Amino acid sequence: MTKKNLDILVGFIFFAFAGLLFIAAGFMPTREGGIPALNTGFYPRLLAIILAVLSVLMVLEAVRKQADSGQVEVWWTTKAAMFMFAFTIVLLVLYPFVMKTFGFATASLLFITSLTWMLSDKNNRKPVSIIIVSVGLTALLYIIFKMILAIPFPHGMLI
Amino acid sequence: MELFSMNLYLSGLSHFANPFMFLSSFLGVLIGIIFGALPGLTATMTIAVFIPFTFGMSPYISFAFLLGLYSGAVYGGSISAILINIPGTPSAIATSLDGYPMSKAGRAGEAIGISTISSTIGGFLSVFVLMFAAPAIASVALKFSAEEYVGITLIGLSVIAIISPGSTIKGLIAGVIGLIIGIVGLDPITGFPRFIFGHAELLEGIDSIPVMIGMYGLSEMLVQISSAEYKVTVEQKLTKIVPPWKDIKRIFGTVIRSSFIGVLIGALPAAGGSIASLVAYGQEKRLGKNRDLLGTGIIEGIAAPEAANNASTGGALIPMLTLGIPGDAMTAVLMGGLIIQGLRPGPLLFQQQMPFVSSIFISLLLSVVFMCILGLLGARLYAKLISFPKKFLIPAILVFGLVGSYAISNSLFDIWVLIVSGIIGFVFRKIGLPIAPIILGMILGPLFESNFRRALMLSEGNWATFVQRPISLAFIIIVILVLAGPTLLKSFKKTFIHSKGV
Structure with missing residues (x-):
């Protein structure tokens, strides 16, 4: 178009x-x-x-406008990018449900780990660094929002 | 008036014998810069979430901290606008227009340095204007009625439509969409619930912060994912942060001009840092020496909005302190912090709590000093915080957005608002509709509506009321000039050049 x-x-x-x-x-x-x-x-x-x-x-x-206004910019550059986009949307939609059931720290950890895993280059996936960064980020979130700001998150089964 | 006595400036000094005043200001600025620089954490939210910390403190120390957060976060927003094209706070929207291109050209350090210096000069000027002109400006603003507020809102929306990328019509459409989002909730006059679709959460309207995080943070991440950009990690080496003297000289005029725009617009009720920075940028586009290069990544494009948004901090405090009308969302939250301390902003505050008002001036001055130091020394640290690999950055920003949206009013509903806004923002980016006017329309919408309808009610339905008041008429003329100006100028130039040729 x-x-x-x-x-x-x-x-x-x-x-x-x-x-x-x-x-x-x-x-x-x-x-x-x-x-x-x-x-x-x-x-x-x-x-x-x-x-x-x-x-x-x-x-x-x-x-x-002139007819040769150029083609529309593509929404997804590759099939893989389109898949990643859909995957991210699914993760986002799942987040509030997981947060309600299991708690916000669990939801955040799962979210960060799975998205980072998918975004990493297949041939260059470093599970250790992915886990360290995911846990670190979750801990940071927990410290800021739960411990310092004392936001009352839904009580899930886990934290 | 006796309000102009030297006491207003000196009586707060004695409180600064307490080293905690300095510590709390320092910490406020540091936390403010970091939170402001993190995308998805706006200055407003930063102040809001830290207000509970200040319950137990004395009002002096509490406000040294909160004003530090305020200055720091408004400045910090520019760092992420420059480095990753996501304004950390709405008032840094215009900064990304030139900041990001500079960053892409490998001049991120320079851009942050310019932003720091401009913010500092803007901040200093604004404190002095706040100190000396507060009573005067307040008395002018006191004469404003509903008609003038309508005019101010229209100026804001038309300016943002003009300066947004793409056609002005698209910008205006986006602004109207923002106003339409603002309809949701209780009718301010009749109390009838509009477009709430059975959700009690919507009665007070759609919360603007999740929408902002969604349209800026989430949709930007979605764009990066959809174009597989995350595979390329942009490593920014920050060099030459302290700008050379010739650059400072080059932007000096811009900074001073923008600072005054910032203070003045900040002082108008409901027109805060975001409008100030956009107007200053628009002004630069019109008057600047290098106006044709704006948007390609030149230092004037950073200096103008950054000087203006930090200058608006002092300006926005003028109506909040003297009239009890906050200049923007941030000062509204700050006002909440004042009320918690048992202090009612208004003219009486100046008479009864002069030492406190005095300490506000001094605290704000102090926070500008800390902002300059921390900005120049810590730039690499803040850049590290937001420049680690995209495969980590994208999930981190998304999850910060999710948790932050929840944290504003402890509501899962706001997470849905975030996700929906993110997807809408993604679609709008793809079809070439600018985002900034939507946000501005949404924020100004409710106030615009109540003033607009109140004006029509008082005039008994006579629309001429908007042109019968001189200040209101002037505002309407400004709106027309802003919208028609570029076209008129173009045709004028064409005729002029043509006739010269003949």
Whole structure:
């Protein structure tokens, strides 16, 4: 896809979003008469209109652009990078669950160790240094957040 | 007024006979720089999480520490902005525009040195302005009403839209998206919950700190992972940290100009270091001698925002101390620290607690001195902290973001806010939408909305109220000039050159 086409597409998506926001704001309580600014839906509607105007301008700006605006930058350079990206998202999503069940130190240690392991070059993985750094970082987190700042983390089965 | 007596400056000195004042200021600055430099730990959060430490201390020692954190963290944010293109604090957003290119060219040490010197000069100037002009500036700001606040917010948003990379329209769209995020939560006027989707956590709105960590920290890490950049470890050798005299001379004008911008903007309620640094950068883009090179990695691009954001520290304290209106999120948290000590900021504080106000001036001055020393001496240490291999750095930053987001209000919900913002930030980066306007819109949104609607209510729905007040009208004209200025200037130049050619 060219940059021009992407801009046009994004412009349309924002326009649609503005439309949704405008409609949703219509369901908010409204009093007939009086000053419109007092109504709950007034401000969201105003922003929806501004966004709609801006997205139309964005589409127009893109249409006026030269056709040879170049290709869109790739989202993932390689298949492996795409896999790493997905893996990271999965780890992030799992983190709060692990934290709730096992405790924040365990969750952090598992997170750091597994991500560092995956990010290390396959032929040059040094398990010892990965473990030392992971444990060290977790200890630092524990000292700062648990011991010094005394943040009340969820009580998990472990620490 | 009697507020101008010498007592205001000298009565706090006796408290500095206590060596703990120096120790606590020193520690505050050191911790502030380190936390400010670590991505994902904002200056606001640093101050917030350390406030509980100051419960038991005397207000004098407590504020020597907190003001140290404040100055240190605002300065520290520039270190990560320069080294890894992630502003450690929002007020360092503009610093990364030239800081990171310099760093990529192997001039990271120089960039940090320039940042330190500019921050120091900006900091000093701001303390003096705070000391001598506080009553005067406060009396001007006292006349501001809702219309003027609306104007200030619009100036901030339009400036950030102009200076963000990419087209101005995209910048404005991002700003509006930020304002839309700010809608979530209770309506400030009617109290009706908006877009909370059944989550009680959203009643008070989306917490801006997880969104900031997500959009800057997390999405940046995702971009690096998705482009397999982590395989290349960027080793920065910091050389020549203390800038040569000719560089200082070169940036001197920029620094002084930006410092005054910083103090003035910092002194406006709700317009803090982030706006100050962006406006100063924008100003440099307009007036600077090397404006065409801005963004490619030149020292003026670091000097302008850094002088301004540290200059805004003293400025932001003006409305907080004299009126009880915090200049930005950081001073809002600092105000919390004051209230914990049983001190109410406002004009009465100057009359009844003069020695304390005096010690605030001196503490702030002291923290600038420590900041300069620790900045120049410790740069290599802070760089080490954030320049260890990416395969370790990425997980470490992500986990700091996760734990930090949780720690702000001890809520798992904020972790979800972080993850969602991170993914949205990633998508926005890929489609070329700037992030900074979103954040600014989100932070200023609620205040903007209540002022905007209050103004319309008081004028009984008459929109002309925004142009009928002279200061408000001036602000609106500034907004129009900022947005239309570049286009007008271009067409003016074209006509001029054309007619000259004929």
